[in-house]
Amino acid sequence: MYTKEVLDHFENPRNVGEIKDADGVGEVGNLKCGDVMRVFIKIKTRKVKGKSGKEKVEDYISDIKFKTLGCAAAIAASSMMTELAKGKSLESAEKITRDDINDSLGKLPAQKYHCSILSADAIKKAIEDYKRRLQLK
Amino acid sequence: MKIYLDHSATTPPDPEVALLMNKVQKEFWGNASSAHSFGLGARNILNEARDTVAFSLNCQPEEVIFTSGGSESNNLAIKGLIDAYHSNTDQKNNRATPHVITSAVEHHSVLDTVKELEKQGLIEASYVTPQKNGVIRVEDIDAEIKDNTVLVSIMYVNNEIGTVQPIKQIAQMIAKNNELRIMNNGKKSNVTEPNKHNSSFFIHNSGNKFAKQIYFHTDAVQAMEYFQTGVRYLGVDLLTFSAHKFYGPKGVGALFVKNGTPIIRQIVGGNQENKMRAGTENVAGIAGLSAALVKMHKAKADSKIEESGKLLPELILYDETKRLKQLRDKLIKGLMKIPDTRVNGCLKRRSPNNVNVSFKNAEGESILLMLDKEGIAASSGSACTSGSLEPSHVLTAIGVSPEWSHGSIRFSLGKHNTEEEIDRVIEILPGIIKKLRQMSPYGK
Numbered sequence: 001m002y003t004k005e006v007l008d009h010f011e012n013p014r015n016v017g018e019i020k021d022a023d024g025v026g027e028v029g030n031l032k033c034g035d036v037m038r039v040f041i042k043i044k045t046r047k048v049k050g051k052s053g054k055e056k057v058e059d060y061i062s063d064i065k066f067k068t069l070g071c072a073a074a075i076a077a078s079s080m081m082t083e084l085a086k087g088k089s090l091e092s093a094e095k096i097t098r099d100d101i102n103d104s105l106g107k108l109p110a111q112k113y114h115c116s117i118l119s120a121d122a123i124k125k126a127i128e129d130y131k132r133r134l135q136l137k
Numbered sequence: 138m139k140i141y142l143d144h145s146a147t148t149p150p151d152p153e154v155a156l157l158m159n160k161v162q163k164e165f166w167g168n169a170s171s172a173h174s175f176g177l178g179a180r181n182i183l184n185e186a187r188d189t190v191a192f193s194l195n196c197q198p199e200e201v202i203f204t205s206g207g208s209e210s211n212n213l214a215i216k217g218l219i220d221a222y223h224s225n226t227d228q229k230n231n232r233a234t235p236h237v238i239t240s241a242v243e244h245h246s247v248l249d250t251v252k253e254l255e256k257q258g259l260i261e262a263s264y265v266t267p268q269k270n271g272v273i274r275v276e277d278i279d280a281e282i283k284d285n286t287v288l289v290s291i292m293y294v295n296n297e298i299g300t301v302q303p304i305k306q307i308a309q310m311i312a313k314n315n316e317l318r319i320m321n322n323g324k325k326s327n328v329t330e331p332n333k334h335n336s337s338f339f340i341h342n343s344g345n346k347f348a349k350q351i352y353f354h355t356d357a358v359q360a361m362e363y364f365q366t367g368v369r370y371l372g373v374d375l376l377t378f379s380a381h382k383f384y385g386p387k388g389v390g391a392l393f394v395k396n397g398t399p400i401i402r403q404i405v406g407g408n409q410e411n412k413m414r415a416g417t418e419n420v421a422g423i424a425g426l427s428a429a430l431v432k433m434h435k436a437k438a439d440s441k442i443e444e445s446g447k448l449l450p451e452l453i454l455y456d457e458t459k460r461l462k463q464l465r466d467k468l469i470k471g472l473m474k475i476p477d478t479r480v481n482g483c484l485k486r487r488s489p490n491n492v493n494v495s496f497k498n499a500e501g502e503s504i505l506l507m508l509d510k511e512g513i514a515a516s517s518g519s520a521c522t523s524g525s526l527e528p529s530h531v532l533t534a535i536g537v538s539p540e541w542s543h544g545s546i547r548f549s550l551g552k553h554n555t556e557e558e559i560d561r562v563i564e565i566l567p568g569i570i571k572k573l574r575q576m577s578p579y580g581k
Contacts, residue, residue: 031543032539034519037578069498071502071503072502
């Protein structure tokens with residue numbers, strides 16, 4: 001039922017845990033539906049060369065951790081999402097889609113597709129949370 | 138080491154049964170309906186098998202219909218009876234919608250059949266909710282009986298939580314209602330009150346079978362090996378069972394239909410099975426079913442049978458059920474040592490082979506996959522294993538909240554399981570639960 005990639009990420013999930021002083025936290029799902037995902041991100045800035053060749057400063061995800069209560073697909077999708085997001089600029093991390101996660105896992109079974117939706121939503125929520133905190137500062 | 142603890146899903150076919158089926162396939166491949174000697178060979182096998190089932194259920198051979206298994210038998214019992222009701226010409230003139238009572242914890246082949254008939258407007262339906270321990274109260278069924286009730290369908294042993302329903306007592310209650318109907322000219326009570334369900338049919342057609350009787354069907358798929366299934370003992374009109382739940386082959390089962398019970402066949406074609414189920418008979422499968430039954434009865438006959446006590450008198454307490462009960466209780470006790478764990482279903486009125494536990498903050502499918510990696514096969518009532526987004530309808534019906542039902546695991550034991558295997562599960566599972574809880578946002 002599951003691909004090798006899914007089983008690998010389920011059995012050896014990457015980036016499991018919490019970040020105590022996280023810059024943003026995103027939580028999706030609820031106990032009733034059975035899947036709950038919590039994502040913690042740490043944001044740093046770095047200098048990169050823009051398209052015009054001019055140097056600019058950007059925010060990027062320097063560290064990411066997750067905790068998930070759910071089925072194998074939910075755990076694997078969380079793990080894959082953290083791999084995709086780690087080291088990415090906020091701008092491109094925001095653009096991670098459910099299909100990016102699903103494709104990287106070698107496709108989840110149809111009835112498990114919603115698990116990739118959850119983890120794509122989780123990273124967006126964590127980034128939103130980070131931005132909200134910035135505004136409050 | 139591979140440990141199979143999913144016998145309620147299916148059992149490994151007995152090697153002797155498989156061997157016999159192979160022989161039948163090779164040597165008795167004739168069509169049992171044919172007049173020639175090839176047909177006769179197959180026909181003899183069918184007749185013998187029918188006699189075996191009749192012996193096993195304590196009924197007449199002509200009361201046995203072979204089917205493709207439990208789901209078909211359940212469909213035939215319910216749809217067949219309702220079909221017969223609607224085909225009755227007197228009924229057509231009266232248009233009283235028949236009423237069916239079932240429970241909220243039935244197998245989907247019963248529950249969804251009733252729901253489908255209800256949706257089609259062919260029946261009214263009531264779904265009785267069991268108590269929190271899973272046991273259905275006889276009074277709760279009685280309370281649902283109306284003047285237009287024609288069928289009650291209650292399972293014998295629940296496939297998920299192993300709860301044993303009081304089938305004999307329900308049958309006695311229904312018999313009482315049937316007696317009352319005759320005495321009171323078709324009504325449950327002789328109190329004169331306006332009846333919203335248009336029961337006139339019952340009063341004016343007292344000669345009609347449907348006019349006086351409520352029929353009782355039980356799905357005994359999980360009961361055959363461990364419980365009394367004599368239909369006279371139970372007092373049922375219809376009883377379903379399937380061969381692959383007691384070390385027989387898949388794809389074959391039977392429906393007991395008491396003589397005189399109005400049923401219309403649901404598979405139409407030839408005149409097989411006394412015109413109750415068309416289609417060339419699965420002779421090898423039916424031979425396998427019969428051989429598995431014989432083996433099961435032999436194990437009981439070779440063993441001392443003890444009094445099983447007042448709480449569960451329908452249990453046949455012989456060597457195997459005693460052994461399974463001990464293993465079951467050991468497993469439950471061992472698993473309950475894991476913090477935040479609960480047992481689902483009644484501990485006393487429970488099948489000797491069923492363990493159903495829930496772990497908080499660990500999801501069922503994840504637990505199953507980790508167990509499978511250790512070679513342990515079980516099943517779960519979590520939403521993620523059902524293919525839908527809903528957790529088990531059985532656990533929901535007995536009031537188990539989603540946070541518990543998503544973490545439910547069923548172990549169903551069988552004759553090859555050993556104490557060492559149970560010890561291994563008790564040794565392995567705490568680590569799996571711990572690992573998953575560490576991954577959970579709510580876990581410690």
